[in-house]
Amino acid sequence: MSRLDELRGSGKAKRHNARTIAALTGNPGCNRRAVLDAAGVDKLKLAETVGFPGSFGQSRFALSRGNAFEAMLKADDCALLRSVLDDSSAAYQDLGADSDDTLGDRHSRTVDLLSTASAALIDHPLLTLDVAGQTVYLEPDLVAYAHQGRLQVVEIKSFAIVDGQAESAKVSAAAIQAATYVLALRQLLERLGMDPLLVDHEVVLVCPENFAMRPVAVRLDVRKQLSTLRRQLSRLAGVGEIIDALPAGLTFDLNRPAPELIEAIGHVAPRYAPECLSTCELSMFCRDEAGGTTGALGRPVREALGGIESVGEVLALADGTRTPTPDQEEAAALLRQALRLRSEALS
16 A cells, blocks of 8 residues: 555545646645645545535536536537637547546547647547646646647636626636646647647637527636746645655544544644635635634735744734744834834724
């Protein structure tokens, strides 16, 4: 049994996807998430077991709407999608048609097809990306051969574009997911000895228009997201080094009692921030654990305070009841000034 299998225990490994990578790279300093994701631990069930359940992910209605929208677009060999992409003559190949394929088999078929450029629309391709020392399989909605033989990622989303506008948070999340696929495609072409820039930095986002299910295609430039993704992935600590430092025999097996799991979780350092509530299944546990710390107030507060971890210590430095260490002098002076200004304003 490998160390990752031992950490996961008897549960089935959860697979990474573009959503989890986007969340992981959004908080690269969190060793806890890196270890749990690398081991494939089901964080949602882990949170429930330790007494911090929460609603997470898309609602059943949103999932049903998304599946229906994608099925409509891909019916009849993507006839409707091809019309939206303004390429009704494009050839089509579905790599997910054979349900008996293993991940490795489908990835090999994807590599073969991309190396020959024999199809214009590739459905259910399977790509790989190295994340924190682990090979992760990714499945874009579609890869399209765009103009002059360039590869273009097509991302299908069920949120509406109303009067040419969509909710910015949803568009931002779609852009970072699409950038993950672009990066994986470019790395694949590099391994094949091809020009990675054959993969377009513009992706096509297909969404319902207004309040109907009529699809509309818009283009997103994801160069900014690509730059952020590369930088964050490079900053992720090698998960192997983190795991090697953990106590022997440590496991997050969901069959163990809650107190033992809470103790096990405590051995891996978190980096909680309020943003985690929308991206991590274990965030409610970490928020409770982070009570009384500056990190619970957000990254800007933590960074502005120069690494002072406790709210109690911050208050003591502000009112002068605690003598600052040399590296806390600047933060302490700002805190004393802030307290003076607050007192003057209240008086």
